[in-house]
Amino acid sequence: MSSSSVAATSSFSQVSAHSMGFCSTSSISSPFHGPVIVDRMGFLQSTPRAGGPYLCSLPARTITAGPHYDADTVYQIEGYAAQVLRDLHLEYQGIRLVGRHSKVDPEPEQVTTVLVRMPNRPQPGSWYRATKEINQLLLRHHHHGISVELIETHLFNGIYCSPVESNHSIFPKWRNLAQEIVARCPNRHEWIGLDCFRYGTNPHRSSNPVTVIIRVRKTCESPFVRAARYVHGILAASGEAEVDVLFTKDGTKSFILNPTIPLEATTGSVYPGVSIGIHQSSADCSTLGGFVQLRFKDQKDWNTFALTCFHCVFPPEMHQGDSYLQSQDAKRGLKRWERHPLTVHDDPSFLDIAKRILRIDHPAPRDLKITIKSLTQSIKDMKDTSFYAAKAEIDKGEDGWLPDSVKGEYEAALKWIQQFEKERDIYSKMLKNGAYYLGHVVAGSGMHRTWLDGANRRVAVDWALIKIPSHRIDRQMHEDRVSGNKGFQYSKMPTNPPYHGGSFIDARDELKLYKSGRSTGMTTSAYHGLESVKLDRLKSKKGAGYDLVITWINTIATSDDSYSFAEGGDSGSWITRVDGKVFGILAGGDERLGTTYFCRINDVFDDIKDITGAAEVRIAPPPVSQAKLCRRRALPSE
Numbered sequence: 001m002s003s004s005s006v007a008a009t010s011s012f013s014q015v016s017a018h019s020m021g022f023c024s025t026s027s028i029s030s031p032f033h034g035p036v037i038v039d040r041m042g043f044l045q046s047t048p049r050a051g052g053p054y055l056c057s058l059p060a061r062t063i064t065a066g067p068h069y070d071a072d073t074v075y076q077i078e079g080y081a082a083q084v085l086r087d088l089h090l091e092y093q094g095i096r097l098v099g100r101h102s103k104v105d106p107e108p109e110q111v112t113t114v115l116v117r118m119p120n121r122p123q124p125g126s127w128y129r130a131t132k133e134i135n136q137l138l139l140r141h142h143h144h145g146i147s148v149e150l151i152e153t154h155l156f157n158g159i160y161c162s163p164v165e166s167n168h169s170i171f172p173k174w175r176n177l178a179q180e181i182v183a184r185c186p187n188r189h190e191w192i193g194l195d196c197f198r199y200g201t202n203p204h205r206s207s208n209p210v211t212v213i214i215r216v217r218k219t220c221e222s223p224f225v226r227a228a229r230y231v232h233g234i235l236a237a238s239g240e241a242e243v244d245v246l247f248t249k250d251g252t253k254s255f256i257l258n259p260t261i262p263l264e265a266t267t268g269s270v271y272p273g274v275s276i277g278i279h280q281s282s283a284d285c286s287t288l289g290g291f292v293q294l295r296f297k298d299q300k301d302w303n304t305f306a307l308t309c310f311h312c313v314f315p316p317e318m319h320q321g322d323s324y325l326q327s328q329d330a331k332r333g334l335k336r337w338e339r340h341p342l343t344v345h346d347d348p349s350f351l352d353i354a355k356r357i358l359r360i361d362h363p364a365p366r367d368l369k370i371t372i373k374s375l376t377q378s379i380k381d382m383k384d385t386s387f388y389a390a391k392a393e394i395d396k397g398e399d400g401w402l403p404d405s406v407k408g409e410y411e412a413a414l415k416w417i418q419q420f421e422k423e424r425d426i427y428s429k430m431l432k433n434g435a436y437y438l439g440h441v442v443a444g445s446g447m448h449r450t451w452l453d454g455a456n457r458r459v460a461v462d463w464a465l466i467k468i469p470s471h472r473i474d475r476q477m478h479e480d481r482v483s484g485n486k487g488f489q490y491s492k493m494p495t496n497p498p499y500h501g502g503s504f505i506d507a508r509d510e511l512k513l514y515k516s517g518r519s520t521g522m523t524t525s526a527y528h529g530l531e532s533v534k535l536d537r538l539k540s541k542k543g544a545g546y547d548l549v550i551t552w553i554n555t556i557a558t559s560d561d562s563y564s565f566a567e568g569g570d571s572g573s574w575i576t577r578v579d580g581k582v583f584g585i586l587a588g589g590d591e592r593l594g595t596t597y598f599c600r601i602n603d604v605f606d607d608i609k610d611i612t613g614a615a616e617v618r619i620a621p622p623p624v625s626q627a628k629l630c631r632r633r634a635l636p637s638e
Helices: 071-087 124-140 153-157 171-184 225-237 328-339 348-357 365-382 385-395 404-433 470-476 601-612 624-633
Strands: 021-023 049-052 060-064 094-102 111-118 147-152 160-162 191-200 210-216 244-249 275-278 290-295 303-308 359-361 437-444 449-452 458-461 464-467 512-517 521-526 532-539 546-556 574-576 582-590 595-600 616-619
Touching: 021 225, 049 124, 071 094, 071 111, 071 124, 111 124, 111 153, 124 147, 147 153, 171 191, 171 210, 171 225, 171 532, 171 546, 210 225, 225 244, 275 365, 290 601, 303 437, 328 348, 348 359, 348 437, 365 404, 385 404, 437 601, 449 601, 458 595, 458 601, 512 582, 582 601, 595 601, 601 616
Parallel strands: 111 147, 210 244, 458 546
Antiparallel strands: 021 244, 049 147, 060 094, 094 111, 160 191, 191 210, 191 532, 275 359, 290 303, 290 616, 303 464, 359 437, 437 464, 449 458, 512 521, 512 574, 532 546, 546 595, 574 582, 582 595
């Protein structure tokens, strides 16, 4: 997809990815109502949106159109769109020539688009006609490769996902309803999972309808309108006729990415909340969660490990072509850990394989390189023509002359440049001497494992224990306690207490939760009391085929301020209460819904005991003096 030419046309599957089927009898208006038609030229006609010949799937990012168009050309193109809208007597709220990118599975390059924000009074037929006429007018004036998109302003601003209140009537029924929907509905072979949120375009989120959201495979091509009606019938029979039903394409993914890193992470200490990467791997990076300690039967001492998600330390399939993974042993280990845990009770050869290929860096070298590149660019930006002109005058000594104001600007810029160069040297030194190596994985859940919790419900587990060499951990050890076991403080917070455990939290809905991750730093959001459902397909014990099994997933909705709770790169972060009490490990999210999912820390600890044989597992406590200080400073817990 070129930014200067449209190489494809829209399909129903793509433009309807956010709404593959919908059913509602509530009185609340919804952006998902109405038929969706895509003509043979790729132009969409629907209630809240029209356009073509290529439209991104929603949600979509809007970016600058790029260097292909000068200001006069942009003005001309936007003028043609305005002319058509006036001729058709259509009101509009804004016209811009922009680049558009699908947030889920983005196009290789931006899609150049005339984007028109329309009033929240849809006129599907007129909007569709307008997009066709704008497109034809642009072609007549030799502006090729530009799509046209008319979109309702509410839908353009975003679709909001927020928790359902615990006093809503569906709350106590949800688990049984989810199981009934999965058991009774036909044609579930394309289903991925179920959620229940308030979902819609109203920025006052409590006004959006409660919606059962059913996620289906990304490869689905056909609508699910009939299925939506069937599910709605099940809800209505349980007294929940006012709850909407929406089918949407799955947008879940692990949160792994590449940002820059803080300078403090180059000191050699271990920092929870800062990046980790797989040693020698081309895979993207994630976050170190924190320190845990294990004690085995008949042992007095605690053993300290770093804890993160297993998918953060396991090379993804697309990166398993790296040279260090080409041995038969490496391939054997990777195949096993797809479905089985890495355990001390296993064949000793697998532990040896893990020691050789599941090696972890902290901070990640790729992040170091990105940070060095960013600092180099900052230095280059500051050394502009005015900087060199001032330097030339200063280099002349007594023969040079500069106004005091210009000299002051030069000296200020020079001070920043010297600071950036000093920082760049520090990052470069760590990259060169390999001091970023953290250790190797000694035990883990495996990639795709679930297990039955104490209530006999199948839950997801995703964890890995990293053994840290003494030269990296000793400086933080205080007998059996560990300093620095808290989220890295990317921003100023009223309190940043050490992580701690104790009795597990029986969280209520809307509990405020916190996390420190390498991509979005320190963020906060509300716990969603209704668990989501992931549908796993397990090989049938009765012969050929598979059984559809429900796995319960804990989720967090986007915070009210619309800032993401987590993005790519934040997997492995620990999720806590305001006082530092650990609640879970962030494992990924749904980019389409804007939600985050995590594993409960009690499920993780129970699985660690089962896999390692440890008698006790705990969050590594801080030194006694630090713990007392934090207790005095900490805010009251929620």
